[in-house]
Amino acid sequence: MFLPATPEELRTLGWDRLDVILVTGDSYIDSPYVGVSVIGQWLLRAGYRVGIIAQPDVDSGADITRLGEPVLFWGVTGGCIDSLVANRTASGKRRREDDFTAGGINCRRPDRAVIAYANLIRRHFKATRPIVLGGVEASLRRIAHYDAWSDRVRRSVLIDAKADLLVYGMGERTVLEIAEGLRTGHPVTDVRGLCYLAAEPKAGTLELPSYEEAAADGAAFADMFLGFYRNQDPLTARGLSQRQDARWLIHNPPQPPLSSTEMDAVHGMDFARDVHPHDRRLGRVRALETIRFAIPTHRGCYGECHFCAIAVHEGRTVSSRSEASILREAELITALPDFKGYILDVGGPTANMYGFECAKKLQRGACPDRRCLYPSVCESLRPDHGRQIALLKKLRRVPGVKQAVVASGIRPDLVLADRRQGIPYLREVVRHHTSGQMKLAPEHSEERVLKCMGKPGRETLLPFRDLFRRLTAEAGKEQFLTYYLIAAHPGCTETDMEELRRFASRELAIHPEEVQLFTPTPSTVSTLMYRTERDPFGGKGLFVEKTAAGRERQKKILVAKTGLLRYGMRGSQQTQKEVGSWARTKTSRKKPKRNLPKR
Numbered sequence: 001m002f003l004p005a006t007p008e009e010l011r012t013l014g015w016d017r018l019d020v021i022l023v024t025g026d027s028y029i030d031s032p033y034v035g036v037s038v039i040g041q042w043l044l045r046a047g048y049r050v051g052i053i054a055q056p057d058v059d060s061g062a063d064i065t066r067l068g069e070p071v072l073f074w075g076v077t078g079g080c081i082d083s084l085v086a087n088r089t090a091s092g093k094r095r096r097e098d099d100f101t102a103g104g105i106n107c108r109r110p111d112r113a114v115i116a117y118a119n120l121i122r123r124h125f126k127a128t129r130p131i132v133l134g135g136v137e138a139s140l141r142r143i144a145h146y147d148a149w150s151d152r153v154r155r156s157v158l159i160d161a162k163a164d165l166l167v168y169g170m171g172e173r174t175v176l177e178i179a180e181g182l183r184t185g186h187p188v189t190d191v192r193g194l195c196y197l198a199a200e201p202k203a204g205t206l207e208l209p210s211y212e213e214a215a216a217d218g219a220a221f222a223d224m225f226l227g228f229y230r231n232q233d234p235l236t237a238r239g240l241s242q243r244q245d246a247r248w249l250i251h252n253p254p255q256p257p258l259s260s261t262e263m264d265a266v267h268g269m270d271f272a273r274d275v276h277p278h279d280r281r282l283g284r285v286r287a288l289e290t291i292r293f294a295i296p297t298h299r300g301c302y303g304e305c306h307f308c309a310i311a312v313h314e315g316r317t318v319s320s321r322s323e324a325s326i327l328r329e330a331e332l333i334t335a336l337p338d339f340k341g342y343i344l345d346v347g348g349p350t351a352n353m354y355g356f357e358c359a360k361k362l363q364r365g366a367c368p369d370r371r372c373l374y375p376s377v378c379e380s381l382r383p384d385h386g387r388q389i390a391l392l393k394k395l396r397r398v399p400g401v402k403q404a405v406v407a408s409g410i411r412p413d414l415v416l417a418d419r420r421q422g423i424p425y426l427r428e429v430v431r432h433h434t435s436g437q438m439k440l441a442p443e444h445s446e447e448r449v450l451k452c453m454g455k456p457g458r459e460t461l462l463p464f465r466d467l468f469r470r471l472t473a474e475a476g477k478e479q480f481l482t483y484y485l486i487a488a489h490p491g492c493t494e495t496d497m498e499e500l501r502r503f504a505s506r507e508l509a510i511h512p513e514e515v516q517l518f519t520p521t522p523s524t525v526s527t528l529m530y531r532t533e534r535d536p537f538g539g540k541g542l543f544v545e546k547t548a549a550g551r552e553r554q555k556k557i558l559v560a561k562t563g564l565l566r567y568g569m570r571g572s573q574q575t576q577k578e579v580g581s582w583a584r585t586k587t588s589r590k591k592p593k594r595n596l597p598k599r
């Protein structure tokens, strides 16, 4: 069922007052892919009366006052995507279209939405209940961060929004503990996954360089960021304190990831899987089309690509749902009136991270000095695609399912590192679970640039490509690979783009028509490189293309006017339009997931 969004719905429910009112920068889609609806339904399940106001008009009180004032708190999110990423291109131009707004026109979400909505609430409700920020925008801007749109280091959004609390990461546990604390009058300052402001640093926390130091000096900014980045594991992180003006931002350690049982409980809630009628009257919401018949199988990502915000928001530990829960959701989808037999995605931030994790990480926390997939797959990870194979086989036997597509990106290195189940998994996907194309995200071809991105190179891409072609030919099918590519990433020069073009043409037989320009999303390692023009791990200086003309030149080097070649049965080639993207992250504008919709 929908959370109530209008006074009429409150009357129908017999509720005279709400405990929590959620405010979001997107149209209200009630879906397990949408953070604000998950949090709302989660609170509702715990017995709280929750309402939602989507995309309130910030120039009047008409929308923000329509559900009254909450008893416990306001929850404010910019939506599934950081509002500046959603509203503006990397060069700052306003986007015209919006997949998360009814009617598809980008005209209803303000820039810096959480600040705008917090101000709106305070304008119309003096001395109101606490304002709690959450979602991707708040999460990525929770400490001092570089903001590319204003080209400066900004304070925590908690300060700029003059809000009371900030929930970061996947917020189910944190938000329940806050609601319980406010209901019972107990302090919430030790709740994990929470940031708040204090007069003093918190005892026992790691003191980061102050906002003023980080804003004035690149080296201090790098120290601050790395102190923050290295303290995000739920088992080992220390709390953090950072002076910002006269106050201290306190960053409590993160919540542990949800167990499989808790994941099942989240995904077993009664989502309407539709746009609320109050918003639907304004037109269709394109994002719904990609998530209505899709199933998230897990959350979190240990890929840690440097330009991606998922590890900072969802964490580096993967939490998977049970097979039974996923199959129940498939059955539920087949009962929807307009379902045509196709589940459009079965996946997560990376499709083939479902069902296995590093035992050491689960017991002692992620390694502070090693990465799970770079420069190669860690021996301790032991990838095992067995559970995914079993799941996919069962999914396609669900009555009413003609096909369940794995549309989320697949990591080739994980497939190749799984000596027992890697090839059977890819065979299964190639034969039964692709829509004709499989998405890969090599992002680049040049070793120096890939090192800056934290991505593996040709040594995994080309064997995987060959394997895909072989299995495709074996299956007698005609399908092809698509490649996400990025231009103007820190460390990338025009020469590197020329090499990438040659590699794409010779080795991949493609001539990309689109490539994404790197966008410095707040609180990523790549954005740290962009800001400091240094490799944060090796300390060496880096070339960073920052001029609009230079960035466009890099893009143009790769983009060809002609279509690309695709490989079909027995290696035959045909022209086919190709799409590349910089952002397979929660900040992707194409498809909310995990990342897509991050919260």
Ligand code: SF4
Pocket: 358, 359, 360, 361, 365, 366, 367, 370, 371, 372, 373, 378, 379, 380, 381
């Ligand atoms: S042991 Fe390897 S897989 Fe496990 S957390 Fe460390 S780097 Fe990641």
